[in-house]
Amino acid sequence: MEVFLEALTRIRASSTFSAYGRNLTNRLARIPPLIETSTPNSPKLARTTSNFTNGKFQPIRRNQIRLSSSSSSPSSPVTLSSIRALKERREKIAMLTTYDATFAEAASRAGVEVLLVGDTLGMVLQGHDSTLPVTVEDIAYHTACVRRGNTGAMIVADLPFMSYATIEQALVHARRLMQSGAHMVKLEGGTWVTETVRRLTENGVPVCVHMGMTPQSVNVFGGFKVQGRDPARAQELKDSALKVEAAGAAMIVLECVPWDLAEEITRVADVPVIGTGAGPGTDGQVLVLHDMLGLPLRGLIPSFVRNFLTGTSIQAALRAYVEAVKDNSYPAPKRKDPGLRTLGTVRDVRAAVTAARRDGRRVALVPTMGGLHAGHIAMVKTARKVSDFVVTSVFVNPLQFGDDEDLQRYPRTLEEDERLLADAGCDVLFAPSVEEMYPEGMEAVTRVVVPGVSEGLCGAQRPGHFDGVTTVVTKLLNMVQPDLAVFGEKDYQQLVVVRKLVRDLNLPVEIIAQPTIREPDGLAMSSRNRFLDRSRSLRLFDTLRRLASEISKGAQPEALMSKAVEDLEAEGVRVDYLELRRQDTLLPAQPEDRALVLLIAVRVGTTRLIDSYPFERSGCA
Numbered sequence: 001m002e003v004f005l006e007a008l009t010r011i012r013a014s015s016t017f018s019a020y021g022r023n024l025t026n027r028l029a030r031i032p033p034l035i036e037t038s039t040p041n042s043p044k045l046a047r048t049t050s051n052f053t054n055g056k057f058q059p060i061r062r063n064q065i066r067l068s069s070s071s072s073s074p075s076s077p078v079t080l081s082s083i084r085a086l087k088e089r090r091e092k093i094a095m096l097t098t099y100d101a102t103f104a105e106a107a108s109r110a111g112v113e114v115l116l117v118g119d120t121l122g123m124v125l126q127g128h129d130s131t132l133p134v135t136v137e138d139i140a141y142h143t144a145c146v147r148r149g150n151t152g153a154m155i156v157a158d159l160p161f162m163s164y165a166t167i168e169q170a171l172v173h174a175r176r177l178m179q180s181g182a183h184m185v186k187l188e189g190g191t192w193v194t195e196t197v198r199r200l201t202e203n204g205v206p207v208c209v210h211m212g213m214t215p216q217s218v219n220v221f222g223g224f225k226v227q228g229r230d231p232a233r234a235q236e237l238k239d240s241a242l243k244v245e246a247a248g249a250a251m252i253v254l255e256c257v258p259w260d261l262a263e264e265i266t267r268v269a270d271v272p273v274i275g276t277g278a279g280p281g282t283d284g285q286v287l288v289l290h291d292m293l294g295l296p297l298r299g300l301i302p303s304f305v306r307n308f309l310t311g312t313s314i315q316a317a318l319r320a321y322v323e324a325v326k327d328n329s330y331p332a333p334k335r336k337d338p339g340l341r342t343l344g345t346v347r348d349v350r351a352a353v354t355a356a357r358r359d360g361r362r363v364a365l366v367p368t369m370g371g372l373h374a375g376h377i378a379m380v381k382t383a384r385k386v387s388d389f390v391v392t393s394v395f396v397n398p399l400q401f402g403d404d405e406d407l408q409r410y411p412r413t414l415e416e417d418e419r420l421l422a423d424a425g426c427d428v429l430f431a432p433s434v435e436e437m438y439p440e441g442m443e444a445v446t447r448v449v450v451p452g453v454s455e456g457l458c459g460a461q462r463p464g465h466f467d468g469v470t471t472v473v474t475k476l477l478n479m480v481q482p483d484l485a486v487f488g489e490k491d492y493q494q495l496v497v498v499r500k501l502v503r504d505l506n507l508p509v510e511i512i513a514q515p516t517i518r519e520p521d522g523l524a525m526s527s528r529n530r531f532l533d534r535s536r537s538l539r540l541f542d543t544l545r546r547l548a549s550e551i552s553k554g555a556q557p558e559a560l561m562s563k564a565v566e567d568l569e570a571e572g573v574r575v576d577y578l579e580l581r582r583q584d585t586l587l588p589a590q591p592e593d594r595a596l597v598l599l600i601a602v603r604v605g606t607t608r609l610i611d612s613y614p615f616e617r618s619g620c621a
Ligand SMILES: Nc1ncnc2c1ncn2[C@@H]1O[C@H](COP(=O)(O)OP(=O)(O)OP(=O)(O)O)[C@@H](O)[C@H]1O
Pocket: 367, 368, 369, 370, 375, 376, 378, 379, 486, 487, 488, 489, 490, 491, 514, 515, 516, 517, 518, 524, 525, 526, 527, 528, 529
């Protein structure tokens, strides 16, 4: 007898189910839909309700929830190109079925990028045993409802069973759905739908192809079973994905296929691949709304589904879903403990990375000198989003300090660093000793020198500093061999120097820039801030922001910048430099340059601080 898909359905014991159902009903009855309430002891919700302004509920803005720093502006609708950009940046895409205006609004406000008006409505709304009875009119009606509630997500509508049996039918029915408010239609199939996909695409209808376990074919499969377990079917699925993509498909949904196959298809396909019951390796996830809210239909909920309604509101559940998809914690199994390992030798870190790679994980390195703060933790979280195994190095590198600099007093807070990294989901803290890093001594070590860009600015003020940085960064990259490494924009010159190092030496690593994280008063976070008297405010950030604003509007920089230096010095800050440069090369900015960066280095007492402000100059210089 065939093995039925044990992963797909799990029957809850009916007593548990009805008790659960009652509890849920009671809980829901207390919660006004779409408006979150706060109690004095629920700080999270209290913060949310501060969004009531002028007596109106101001929903959480899309970019407050998105983990992405730049996926799309709060008001810009999700489009095919923004979805593709997410894939390119390896940021996960959250897709969810919705069938009505209220949930469409809640889900799109929660940051769900793609709303699917699925033919699952036949089961969860209409109570049928399968999706087969659903008609085009049913989907059109619910698409129109979703469109009215949607606040900027992309709407995908299912072409139901037998509505695309011929190309002509597909065209007529797709028109009906697009005119009801869909931005894309989804149909189930494999190579046999390629011509349909081509014709729909040529006629301006973006198409998502649903592959693997396709519910409309449940009678052909003989039940809900994982597809692609045997090599021939796996190959067939892979070939079909590439063929429908070549025919113009804009997106692929993979349902219940083995995790490694889903990951492989995601890797070879250029278009976004969204999985359900297909593991964590796809570009995004899709779930049925009722399933993820823990509402079983006749006791059935697929076992790969997680119940996200664990808090006090549906909105929180929707946000939790989006966050879990984005930070890879759904559908990956939750880690039992933070799992941070502290390693001190090159051999151990290599072994850990090799094991992670064997599991197919993408490895990220976050190089630091410790004394960790929220700026570093933001880098770890950025790394987590685009990789599956994060190594943070903590090494106070003597080679980059001058004789008269602060090597001795540089903060060393390893225990606190370990705690922060464990909380941030870092996998390995690599903390080598000076002997491990320079076994033959620092004098004898081979140096890596990046000419040009490392010579001015901090390079001029701190002779030999960047040679020390590029030597140790090259060593760290070789020791850990990550797929990507994160560097902060605060140390803007260092970022540009490292990018050149990687380019010039063809190092196989992607460099990701972390925007600067600041204190509430704008001061860039830095390990050295602990040496400052924070009762005095430092106006570095205000100065940079004001200068950038005026220069971007066309003001001449020279006089403004000299005045800014005078003002800062009058406040007791010694300015080492304040410069306007091109972002890419750090050459002095010319009037025709647009992508600019202001760079500043100052001394406050014995502490040296740097900051930067990248910005675009409009075309009216
Ligand atoms: N506030 C911040 N925002 C974003 N990235 C940061 C911030 N501070 C440091 N980084 C980045 O962290 C990495 C490690 O820097 P480092 O450990 O020297 O921290 P730091 O706080 O800059 O300390 P320092 O006092 O040495 O400047 C660098 O890539 C740096 O650009």
